[in-house]
Amino acid sequence: MGKKPKQVVVLPCSGIGKTFGALARETAYELVERVRPGLATLTCLPLLVINDPEAVALVTENPVITIDGCPKDCAKKSVEAVGGRVAKAYEAIKFYKEHKDLKPEGIAEVNDTGRKLAQVAAAEVAREVDKLAAGEGE
Amino acid sequence: MDIQVVKVGIVSCSGEEIPEGTLCRLACRKVLDERPGETVTICLPLFIAGGEEERTFAQNYPTITVDGCDKLCAAKATEMLSGKPSKSLSIPEILKKHGLTPPTKLRHFGPEEDAAVKAVAEEIARAVDEVLEEE
Ligand code: SF4
Numbered sequence: 001m002g003k004k005p006k007q008v009v010v011l012p013c014s015g016i017g018k019t020f021g022a023l024a025r026e027t028a029y030e031l032v033e034r035v036r037p038g039l040a041t042l043t044c045l046p047l048l049v050i051n052d053p054e055a056v057a058l059v060t061e062n063p064v065i066t067i068d069g070c071p072k073d074c075a076k077k078s079v080e081a082v083g084g085r086v087a088k089a090y091e092a093i094k095f096y097k098e099h100k101d102l103k104p105e106g107i108a109e110v111n112d113t114g115r116k117l118a119q120v121a122a123a124e125v126a127r128e129v130d131k132l133a134a135g136e137g138e
Numbered sequence: 139m140d141i142q143v144v145k146v147g148i149v150s151c152s153g154e155e156i157p158e159g160t161l162c163r164l165a166c167r168k169v170l171d172e173r174p175g176e177t178v179t180i181c182l183p184l185f186i187a188g189g190e191e192e193r194t195f196a197q198n199y200p201t202i203t204v205d206g207c208d209k210l211c212a213a214k215a216t217e218m219l220s221g222k223p224s225k226s227l228s229i230p231e232i233l234k235k236h237g238l239t240p241p242t243k244l245r246h247f248g249p250e251e252d253a254a255v256k257a258v259a260e261e262i263a264r265a266v267d268e269v270l271e272e273e
Pocket residue numbers: 013014015016018020021068069070071072073074075181182183184
């Protein structure tokens with residue numbers, strides 16, 4: 001049986017110019033603030049880029065789920081670059097492909113439809129968070 | 139005649155963890171949207187996850203970095219992995235200069251945060267002008 005982690009890191013990419021980057025971030029915020037507060041946590045992805053010791057420890061000592069805004073997979077690659085292992089990697093577009101009625105728009109932040117899609121996405125990601133928190137899937 | 143149009147690079151920290159990071163992203167985005175002909179950006183983690191063209195961003199464009207806190211991720215990452223920024227701005231310093239209180243939420247900024255977004259965007263736009271003048 002795997003060791004039960006205290007926290008599960010849900011790490012969105014830094015997407016500054018893409019709707020699906022904004023969706024990735026909104027989904028992570030939804031988990032951290034509303035769906036699994038206290039259990040799901042995040043950090044600033046750029047801290048991994050500069051090798052900040054605390055952020056590196058967070059992603060190497062806890063299970064990590066990444067949500068990326070495009071196929072460049074920055075969140076996933078950044079975790080791996082500092083020696084972390086990604087338990088589950090999502091690309092945010094997947095959630096839209098599965099819910100075509102919820103087309104997100106907006107670049108800085110997603111619009112209301114994007115927020116709804118983020119709620120749906122967060123509910124799906126929460127199941128992975130729970131598995132990882134229970135020590136499964138490691 | 140060969141006219142070279144210089145664009146200024148704006149690298150925002152993404153600051154997902156703190157409200158100042160969101161302020162940073164939104165203000166940078168505002169400047170990028172308002173001055174599309176003069177500015178360009180890049181997602182910061184591409185300095186590691188991207189290819190050669192992305193890593194040489196700060197060598198190809200005079201670059202302004204904007205950071206949400208004193209960890210200065212954008213300034214440090216740009217200097218370490220791409221090239222020395224022309225200017226480095228920090229949200230806490232800008233807020234202090236304008237006598238504004240930091241935002242308190244991570245997302246869904248509204249009218250309450252407008253003044254801060256506007257003040258930061260103006261500082262970034264001023265820095266863009268200065269860099270363009272120097273070029
Ligand atoms: S995965 Fe794509 S959208 Fe996200 S930070 Fe990287 S380049 Fe930007």
